[in-house]
Amino acid sequence: MTENLSKKCPICSHEGIHIRSLSKNNIMSELEDYFAEKPPEKIEIIDYEIQQCKNCSLEYALPLEVGSQSFYQWVTTRTGYYAKSRWEWFAVIEQINKQERQNSISILDVGCGGGNFIEIAKKLSNTRVVGLDTTPESVEQCQARGFEVYCETIESFYNKFSSETFNYVLSFHCLEHISQPKQFIASMLSVLKPMGSIFISTPYSPMSVESDWFDILNHPPHHLLRWSKKSYEELAHQLGCEIKFYMPSANSVMARTTNNFSLSKFGKNQTVSKLRLFQEIIKNPTVFLKIFFEQLMRYRVNGNIAADIVLVEFQLSSKISI
Ligand SMILES: [Zn+2]
Incomplete structure (x- = not known):
């Protein structure tokens, strides 16, 4: 595990300001409250701080160190961890259906988990759907369901199959877990066909439940990055992309x-x-x-009150039509 010692924003490299300390003991006690169960000591939690970028408002963990494998093994096996269905899966299908097309299309789902989105996407006509995941158990589960899924990161997939490109490259609820968001989206762009779209979903932070409650699962070691409209706009700017935001309606x-x-x-x-x-x-x-x-x-996005989830579409600037 490599510790990222830089204190600068992982998107725009500006300075951040300290907004919270999160010690190992705090994290263990918050996890216990969240799951009503004492986490095992072996999950190797470390002390973190949360910084907020002075330029793009991204909130990021210091160190930018991903939760240990033992932490993920524990947290991903808690009841209800994996969503059976997500609003954004259907929002993406709706956007794909809006595009006129004569030929077949291809979709790459990065971090596909057990394949629940793949199952939905495969119902689209004339469509090839490929998934990537780094958890061997999830890959085996997908393969047992007859899906084309590889145990690869987006970077290792590109290195092996650089000639493979896709009309849509998707990643649901991954970007908040990783330490190098710019490199992650750049790798997705490298496997995107001309005129293609990347769709990313994450929590919209701070979530509405965070006014007066501490959501440990939206903090490290689980989520290293906390995204808002401004931080997504800076990410897109850095990568030469245009973006569009999609959100469900917020609750009243x-x-x-x-x-x-x-x-x-x-x-x-x-x-x-x-x-x-x-x-x-x-x-x-x-x-x-x-x-x-x-x-x-509460913040507004597209003129509406921000929901707790955001779906963001990235297209290379020269290709977007507004
Ligand atoms: Zn920044």
Whole structure:
């Protein structure tokens, strides 16, 4: 494991400011709260800091060191870790369907996991879908389902099959986990056909649940990078790309406030009745109002209140048509 000792932003190399310390003990205790289960000591957690880039607002971990294999082995086997379905999978299919085409198309899914998106994409007519993942168990699972999936990173795939190019190169919920985002997207661009599109999804940070609750899974060692509109725009600028943002509708301000309040008072693992929640609001009206006003002021993307997920389309600048 190589520790990245630079304190500069991994997108634009500007200085960052320290916004939070996150010690090993904090992380272990937050993980215990999140999963209602003590994490094993062997998961090799280290101390981190969170910095925010003064230029592009990206929040990034220091050191930019990916969670250990033992951490991922533990966290990925917790109940409910892998989504069975995601909004952005269908948003991508909708965008692909909007394109007029006469010929067959090809899709590369980077970090395809057990292949749930591949199964959906294979229903598109005249379409070849290829997946990449670095977890051997996930690759075997996909291959057992009859999918064309390789145990490779995007970089090692390109080195082996540099002549292979795709109309769409996708990566769902990977970019927040890695230490070299610019290199990752550049590698995706290298396997993209002319006029092709890259689609990336990540959480939109800070998420609406983070007004008054600490979401350890949106922090290191799980997520090293916390993305916003401005940081994506800087990434696209650095790579000579144009970008478009897609988002689902955000929940209403009251739903977001209530959800965040409930998490801050009861955590993630309690079922709370409406009456109990109401009693707690009466006892803590200032906390509830503070969250409410923060939610009212929540960022906007494309003129709408930011949801917790963003799907971003990258195209090389000379190729985009607006
Ligand atoms: Zn930056």
